[in-house]
Amino acid sequence: MGATVLAVVVLVVLPLASLLLGSVTDEGRLTVEHFRRAFGSRLYVTAVRNSLVLGAWTALLSVALGLPLAWAVSRTDIPFKGFVRLTANTAYLTPPFLTAIAFVDLLSPNAGLLNRLVRDVLGLPGLAVNIFSMSGLVLVTVLHTFPFVYLLASSALESVDASLEESARMLGAGRFRTAVRITTPLVAPAVLSGALLAFVNAIALFGSQAIIGLPGRIFTLPTRIYALFDHPPQYGLASALSLVFVGITVLALALQRRYLARRSYVTLTGKGPRPELAALGRPARWGLLGFSLAVFLVAVVAPYVTLLAVSLSKSWGLTFWQNLTLANYRFVLFEYDVTRRALTNSLILASGAATLAVLLGSLIGWIDLRTHLLGRRLLDYASLVPLGLPGIVVAVALVQFWLRVPLPLYGTLTLILLAYTARFVPLGVRAASTALGQVDPSLEETARIAGASWGRTMRSVTLPLIRPGLFAGWLLVFVPAIQELSASILLFSADSMTLAVAVYNLYETGYLEPVAALAIVNMLIITAAIGVATRVARGGAGPERGVVAH
């Protein structure tokens, strides 16, 4: 128990306290200088504004994409619903920095394939699109975040008790009036909550903001904080900016919680019949199907096909298919020595973080649910705090803390492991609490009365009963951990390189083709991991399971 408290303190409380301290001190003296600079300099105010603009547009467009798809799947008789679900899941699980790289391959001003096509082949330079812009950034981000709205909206639309709508019909309201007066207010909280989740996740994505934003000189909070770590590092200012970042995130999450709480509307009864599916006319049917297909093409087909094509070409361009080669794969797998190290590191880190997060989560969950220890709620809350911390902020906080401690952890794999564990411990706590909540305490009490010690009871009763839930939780941590970039980017060294960082670094060197090959290798590993995850967890790893961004 003491060890559990200590772990939470070391992982979350102390780093966060160091972050706070670091933001208001300078070489041991109290100061407001960091905040003054954060709010006084155009550089940082612009970054905050860009983050907010990015978040707002992403949230709005996530609704524009997610809501029609949710409605189509939950309330209409369109065919191929499984295909829409697949689109949403794949879009969510694709690492956003890979999507960003793929869109750079397609739409970068000079080398982008589509741009070359319209300019050199069609002779229509006016149609060229510059991905290195706010619109480009929003596009790439939305493709990752619209599933949040889709998922929350479709579950709300499906669980609205049909009798609430039928009552309105009986009272003389037609379909349209019923949709406006009854259905819309009932599902609005869920849609809004999805939009806020999209917002929080969008602004936290370091990879896409660096890949798309930096060439376009669009700085956001994560990229500004990242830049402050260049020599000479300005930890104090980075801490102050991090706190501003946390403030925005926590505010959005607090709003989201409020709206989600109001979703109790939808599950209030739930015993009635399921809503009837609207029989669509031909134009609406084809319109919706076309829309779904378009989302599928842009969100899934375009990035994967592009990366595959780039990875197989000798030189990416309009005639890439004339010179196909496996050389890029040979290079990244056998010649580029970083790959193997990064792969080993990422596997160790992901499985280590998953194990620690679930172990710690089980202990915290058990203490919260089964004991009356003073402050057990506090422990629970502390372990959920990382939900409100963007990945890069976790990294800043850990750096702030471990630089003050006389232990040479900076640049080691251990520090990255601590960062991952801190980031994903909320997922472990949730998985374990859910599993534990379903085991009646009397099952444990029976074992104790039968003479088993606490340890024996855990071993032979509790653990076997919650094992499936814990394993699902393990995979829920493993999947985002193996593609983690936002925190790793500040913490890695040559020895503690991870997969995502390797892809990013290789991208920075400017060779498109090997990057694509490494991206595909990365995707295959993630797919294999998710394949195991879905088989074991049976529920799939959809956005509803976690709020943690990459």
Place this chain on the structure above:
Amino acid sequence: MASIHLDGVSKRFGSTAAVQGLDLEVADGEFVTLLGPSGCGKTTTLRLIAGFVKPDAGVIRVDGAVVSAPDRVVPPERRNMGMVFQNYAVWPHKTVYENVVFGLEVRRVSRQERRRRVARVLELVNLVGLEERYPSQLSGGQQQRVALARSLVVEPSILLLDEPLSNLDAKLRERMRWELKELQRRTRITFVYVTHDQSEALALSDRIAMMHEGALQQYGAPREVYWRPANRTVADFMGLVNLLAGRVVAARGDHSLVTLGAGHRIRVRLPEGFREGQDVQVAIRPENVRLTTTPAAAGPEPGTAVPARVVEATFLGNLCDYRVDLGDGTPLRVQTHPLETFEVAQPVYAWFDSVHCAVFHS
């Protein structure tokens, strides 16, 4: 205030026939209950009447005008009916007042008139003073009243009720039962009520339509359905019943004779279609069998006495529950007034009154 006619109405969902060839007529101002186990088609029938479900065959008329046919269905919002759902379906995002006034707004009733009518209907269902509350601040019984008020305020000609009391606790259920009955009597609205609770059906209805596997089994007044069930399904569903194997020895209408297991003859009323020598089942409810210690007449209309022996006796407070053996091991359940007591192993006589014996083909 309207009458309803269903003519040969059928509805399939996939491979299951939810309703098959249903004929039913509900008179203006009548309280009719559709009764049956879950999956018997009663709710589908209600939704057919409401217009949420389109019939595969048959016609539904209201006051003589066709409202549902396989090719044409008047949508629910144009039927001027009310409907109360099992889960109340009170809108959680609207106050009591907003819930109730909705139908009047749809009908473009003037603001003053709306106020007046909502106030009146809230008084009718005892909800005065709760206008500004949200449903989450109301008890189950109060939510049920809101649902009722919301349906009644538009003065529907027909009110459809889908197990409206089943989510309430037992005490409240009984009280709401009285209130519903009283409400129907006062408003003279035609009620079609769906339930699987036979005591609710008996207490409320002018007529009960007993359904099973999508087909109508019996349609009649509560007493008729209870005492003279048309078949074994109805007898079983309406409450505890003894089913005794027997054989017809004399088929003479109301004065027919049937032998039971050990050869004892009882008098029964045989419907058409039975002949001598045929194996039958005699159904009689436990409370309709009388026990005596002597074979002497036990009342003004005695029926037939069969010698028996008490096997088990249970005191239940408001009644005594006995299991007796009719001589050949045939068990018979009997419920008596708690003051009439018999001992286990005591020889007794079980009396069968022909009025209370229903005979089915076995």
